[in-house]
Amino acid sequence: MHAEGVSKKFNRRNVLRDISFALAPGDSLAVTGKNGSGKSTLVKILAGVLSPTSGRVVYEASGSRLSSDEIRPLIGFVSPYLQLYDEFTAVEILDIIARIRSSGAHESARRRMLMEQFNLWDRKDDIVRTYSSGMKQRLKYVVALEHSPSILLLDEPTSNLDEDGINAVRKVVSEYGKSGVLVVATNDAVEAAWCSRQLKVGS
Amino acid sequence: MIKQIMAVFSKDVRSELRTRYALNALLMFVVTTVAIILFALRGEHAGPTVLAGMFWVAVFFTAMSGLSRSFVSEEERGTTMTLQLIASPTTVYFGKLLFNVMLTILLVAGVTIVYLAVFPAFEINDMSIFLLTVFLGSLGLASAATIIAAIIAKAGSRGTLYPVLSFPILIVPLMTVMNATVKSLEGTPFSDAMVDFVVLISYVMVMTAGSVLLFDYVWKD
Numbered sequence: 001m002h003a004e005g006v007s008k009k010f011n012r013r014n015v016l017r018d019i020s021f022a023l024a025p026g027d028s029l030a031v032t033g034k035n036g037s038g039k040s041t042l043v044k045i046l047a048g049v050l051s052p053t054s055g056r057v058v059y060e061a062s063g064s065r066l067s068s069d070e071i072r073p074l075i076g077f078v079s080p081y082l083q084l085y086d087e088f089t090a091v092e093i094l095d096i097i098a099r100i101r102s103s104g105a106h107e108s109a110r111r112r113m114l115m116e117q118f119n120l121w122d123r124k125d126d127i128v129r130t131y132s133s134g135m136k137q138r139l140k141y142v143v144a145l146e147h148s149p150s151i152l153l154l155d156e157p158t159s160n161l162d163e164d165g166i167n168a169v170r171k172v173v174s175e176y177g178k179s180g181v182l183v184v185a186t187n188d189a190v191e192a193a194w195c196s197r198q199l200k201v202g203s
Numbered sequence: 204m205i206k207q208i209m210a211v212f213s214k215d216v217r218s219e220l221r222t223r224y225a226l227n228a229l230l231m232f233v234v235t236t237v238a239i240i241l242f243a244l245r246g247e248h249a250g251p252t253v254l255a256g257m258f259w260v261a262v263f264f265t266a267m268s269g270l271s272r273s274f275v276s277e278e279e280r281g282t283t284m285t286l287q288l289i290a291s292p293t294t295v296y297f298g299k300l301l302f303n304v305m306l307t308i309l310l311v312a313g314v315t316i317v318y319l320a321v322f323p324a325f326e327i328n329d330m331s332i333f334l335l336t337v338f339l340g341s342l343g344l345a346s347a348a349t350i351i352a353a354i355i356a357k358a359g360s361r362g363t364l365y366p367v368l369s370f371p372i373l374i375v376p377l378m379t380v381m382n383a384t385v386k387s388l389e390g391t392p393f394s395d396a397m398v399d400f401v402v403l404i405s406y407v408m409v410m411t412a413g414s415v416l417l418f419d420y421v422w423k424d
Contacts, residue, residue, distance in 0.1 A: 049287040051423055069291050077288050083281035085214070087221040096217075099210035100289050143285075 001046070001151065001181055005055035008041050015041050018055070021199060025150065028173075028182035030195035037202025039185035040079065043155045046183060047077045059151075073101060076144035079155035080137065086129040090120060090139055093128060094146060101147055114142045118168050133160040138168070145172065151181040157191055170194070204294065211290060211298025215273060216305070225272040229310050232265035237317050254318070254325050255384035259377055261314050262344070266307060267366040270348035273299045274356035283356075287422065296349070296418045300411070303345040303352075311337045328390025336383040336396070339403035343376035346407050350414035353421045376406050 001023045008016040015038040023029055031039045044050040046057055048068055059066040059074070066074075084093055094111060115121040118138040128136065137160045144152065157173070158166045173194045176182040186192055219225055240257050249257070277283045286295055315337065318325045327333045348369060355364045383399035 044284075047288060049284050049423065072288070072291065075288065081281065082284055082288075084285060085218060085282055086280075087218055092217075096210065096214045097285075097289055100207055100214065100286075100294070102207055102210075 002058045002060070003042075003046070003055070004058065006042070006045060006052045006057060007054045008038065008045065008050070009053045016045075016052070016201060019199070019201065020055075021197075023181045023183070025179060025181060026177070028177045028184070028195035028197065030192035030198045031183060031185040031201060032187065032192050032198055033201040035187070039187075039201055040081070040155050042201060043077075043079070043153050043183060043185045047075055047153050048072065073147060074150045076147070076149035076152045077155075078137075078140045078144045078153070078157065080159040081155075082140055084128055084136065084139060084143065086131075086136075087127065089127055090115070090124045090131075090142070093139070094143065097143055098146065110148070111142070111146055114145055117171070118142055119164060134162055134165055137161055138165055141169065141172065149180070151183075152176045153183045153185075155185040157184055157186065158188070207290060207294045208297040208301065211286075211294055212301040212305075215298065215302040218276075219302075222276070224276045225269040225306060228272070229265055229269040229306065229313075232268045233261065233310070233313050233317060236261040236264055237314070237321065241321060249322070249324055251324075251385050251388035254322060255381050255388060258314060258318055258325070258384060259340070259381050261318075262307075262311055262340075263373065263377060264366070265310055265314070266344055266348060267369060269306060269310070270303050270345065271352040271355060271365045273302055273349065274352040278356040292419045292422045293415060295422060296353075296415060299353075300345060300349045300414075303349045304342060307341040307345045307348075308338070311341050325388070327387055329387045329393065329396075331393060332383060332391075332396045333387035335400060336380055336387060336403075339400060339407065340376060340380035340383075342407045343380070343403055343410070344373065346410040346414065347372045347376070350410070350417060350421070353418060357421075372410075376403060379403055379406075 003019055003021050006016060006019040007014065019042060021029065031042055033039050041050065045052050048057075048071060059071045085096070088096065112121065115124055118141055120135065120138055120142065123131070123135065128139065131139065152172070154173075157169050161169065173182060173184070177194065177196070182195065184191055184195055192198055240261065277286060290298075351365065351368050351372065355368060358364055379399045379402045383396050386396045386399070
């Protein structure tokens with residue numbers, strides 16, 4: 001993953017200015033900065049859901065540049081502002097998302113393993129609207145991880161989570177820190193310390 | 204790609220059946236619009252031209268109340284980003300288009316049944332012209348309504364913008380379907396309606412191709 005001179009303006013306000021870095025499998029990056037410094041904006045740009053005003057983010061595999069359609073299945077994304085379809089049960093959401101992704105993840109045992117890891121298996125058939133904010137955050141991790149992405153983007157990773165939830169996230173982070181690409185946007189010094197590199201934005 | 208489009212469509216259908224975001228709005232508008240037309244006519248005998256015009260007025264305003272929900276509900280519930288993360292813009296566009304086509308066909312079928320029940324003069328004399336007109340008209344209405352819904356979903360004053368933006372874009376298909384509907388009520392030969400069908404098919408093709416090209420930009424930011 002190469003970010004090359006990424007800048008973002010909202011109206012006339014510069015949120016991000018000339019951000020550049022490169023990450024390879026096994027690398028992890030903590031994006032830190034004050035509130036409103038552009039951490040979430042940068043993560044959204046990396047996820048491909050927001051375009052930079054200037055600069056670009058390039059993904060490469062085996063020396064060739066990946067298209068946006070090739071990148072999408074490689075990304076897992078968790079943030080407090082990401083919303084799920086709460087009129088469905090957890091299992092229905094995971095089925096719907098697996099079908100839209102065409103990942104076939106719903107056929108694997110991985111779902112059960114993740115749901116047990118995030119303590120959701122017993123509530124898998126409950127409508128998500130009845131979940132607490134912490135349970136919804138746990139479900140976002142299952143959604144983000146079920147298709148085994150190579151790149152994990154976490155914005156405020158432990159938001160709304162209790163001690164067990166934080167431990168489950170820590171386990172995921174340590175796995176991705178070894179083999180995948182991990183980006184964590186946070187204000188928390190403990191969460192920033194999970195990553196091998198740090199990038200301060202808005203300074 | 205087709206499997207993914209059908210998955211987006213199926214998600215929207217299941218979501219609609221649970222939440223009734225659009226169906227309730229459509230049903231209320233059909234009832235209200237037809238009631239107002241009934242009061243306005245006050246038992247006067249209306250000819251095919253007036254009835255065909257009133258038919259599509261009911262369809263247009265009802266469609267404007269419900270078809271925007273496909274994108275507006277995603278935006279209001281904050282699920283747009285989830286969809287952006289899991290599906291390509293083209294997949295989302297065609298999934299939503301299919302859902303709006305289904306809603307429009309249901310709506311036209313509903314308005315037709317109500318019209319046949321309450322207006323004795325609304326007598327279809329050429330069923331093949333009528334069926335092809337409402338089918339192509341539904342495609343035209345849905346193709347324009349889908350891209351406009353995607354545009355206005357990001358705006359603040361969605362409710363006002365939707366009919367205002369849609370009307371100029373829908374003038375051509377609306378005039379064409381009204382003409383063709385008059386022909387179906389009068390029972391003119393099928394060949395007389397061919398020009399209307401060619402216009403409608405061309406409109407659907409141009410609108411869909413333009414929407415696919417535009418949608419990437421509308422959807423992402």
